[in-house]
Amino acid sequence: MERVENKSACKVWCSYCCDSHQSGTPEEVDCRWSLPESNTSRWKNSGDHWSQHWDWKGDRPRFGTKRFATVCMCLTIGARVVMACRDMRRGEKAASEVRRSTGNGNVVVRQLDLSSLASVREFASKLSATEDRLDILINNAGVMMCPRSLTEDGFETQLGVNHLAHFLLTMLLLDMLKSSAPSRVVNVSSIAHVGGKINFEDLFYNKTPYDSLVSYRQSKLANLLFSRELARRTRAYGVSAFALHPGVIRTELGRYVETRYPLLSALLRAPALLLMKTPKQGAQTTIYCAVTEGLEMHTGCYFSDCKLKEPAPEGKDDLAAMRLWDFSAKLVGYNEED
Numbered sequence: 001m002e003r004v005e006n007k008s009a010c011k012v013w014c015s016y017c018c019d020s021h022q023s024g025t026p027e028e029v030d031c032r033w034s035l036p037e038s039n040t041s042r043w044k045n046s047g048d049h050w051s052q053h054w055d056w057k058g059d060r061p062r063f064g065t066k067r068f069a070t071v072c073m074c075l076t077i078g079a080r081v082v083m084a085c086r087d088m089r090r091g092e093k094a095a096s097e098v099r100r101s102t103g104n105g106n107v108v109v110r111q112l113d114l115s116s117l118a119s120v121r122e123f124a125s126k127l128s129a130t131e132d133r134l135d136i137l138i139n140n141a142g143v144m145m146c147p148r149s150l151t152e153d154g155f156e157t158q159l160g161v162n163h164l165a166h167f168l169l170t171m172l173l174l175d176m177l178k179s180s181a182p183s184r185v186v187n188v189s190s191i192a193h194v195g196g197k198i199n200f201e202d203l204f205y206n207k208t209p210y211d212s213l214v215s216y217r218q219s220k221l222a223n224l225l226f227s228r229e230l231a232r233r234t235r236a237y238g239v240s241a242f243a244l245h246p247g248v249i250r251t252e253l254g255r256y257v258e259t260r261y262p263l264l265s266a267l268l269r270a271p272a273l274l275l276m277k278t279p280k281q282g283a284q285t286t287i288y289c290a291v292t293e294g295l296e297m298h299t300g301c302y303f304s305d306c307k308l309k310e311p312a313p314e315g316k317d318d319l320a321a322m323r324l325w326d327f328s329a330k331l332v333g334y335n336e337e338d
């Protein structure tokens, strides 16, 4: 809260200088911009609760200079944050770090493993029991191009973790989001949705040969279609949904690509790094979708570089979005009457 009052010293928020990111500069933007008053007013003193599938970086070496970027920005503008982490020990360690670096201690860590629907149900039930409101749900966590494996519930991992677990979690928290309206769901998708296809005949590649990139594309297209259908269903309740591409960021997401093509990765790494965003820059569009006032009129839309963007045609297929919703509800055992 204190930091919000002292907005002129806020170095974290830089949504409004994202154009400079597009030049591909590897430097952190030393951005002393504050949130415009209109953007902060709703959030700063209300003790708003945010839940984030947090992009935890653990003990691994990191490229970025600003760690835990999205959480830090949420805290800096005065939010209460619930971090959903699969490893509590590392989560607590990180929470201490963000408390120290932001000066906002209003962050708690809760256990969530997205490869287990039981864990999703437990997390949602504890969150509903311990928090009195939920203003913004950020579905961020994900895996990319991992070798074929199955989740605890028998789902192919990329669709299971990147889409089905987020779908169930959002459904289980929907009553809380409705009662906290106006509220938002922010789904971190990717430009990789372009060329993606929902393989309704064989969602988990049980019969079709598995291709890790095709499966990743399917899961990120699912994020977009889910946002679209969710927006259609929840608009009347004051719950908005957005999907976004955060940019190409120096994170751990490419770990499986590096394992699969080590030589190519090594050759590409140096030049590619120059074109990539830092985690702090990569968090801007997420924060933009989470707090920008007036964005409700664009519910169901897709964003990139803090701007409204046209998704690929497959990302605007409303029939596929409805069909995916029905498939997802059935697979995770969610009944609208629950």
Ligand SMILES: NC(=O)c1ccc[n+]([C@@H]2O[C@H](COP(=O)([O-])OP(=O)(O)OC[C@H]3O[C@@H](n4cnc5c(N)ncnc54)[C@H](OP(=O)(O)O)[C@@H]3O)[C@@H](O)[C@H]2O)c1
Binding pocket: 054, 055, 056, 057, 058, 085, 086, 087, 112, 113, 114, 115, 140, 141, 142, 143, 144, 161, 188, 189, 190, 191, 245, 246, 247, 248, 249, 250, 251, 252, 253, 254
């Ligand atoms: N990086 C990019 O260039 C890029 C581009 C487009 C879209 N995205 C999207 O951005 C999002 C964040 O990715 P990132 O770049 O920050 O990658 P990252 O550094 O690998 O972070 C992904 C996070 O997801 C968590 N996670 C993975 N599986 C999980 C599970 N079963 N349960 C709970 N948490 C789990 C990981 O937790 P652990 O720390 O425990 O492993 C990790 O903290 C993803 O949805 C990704 O598709 C990224």
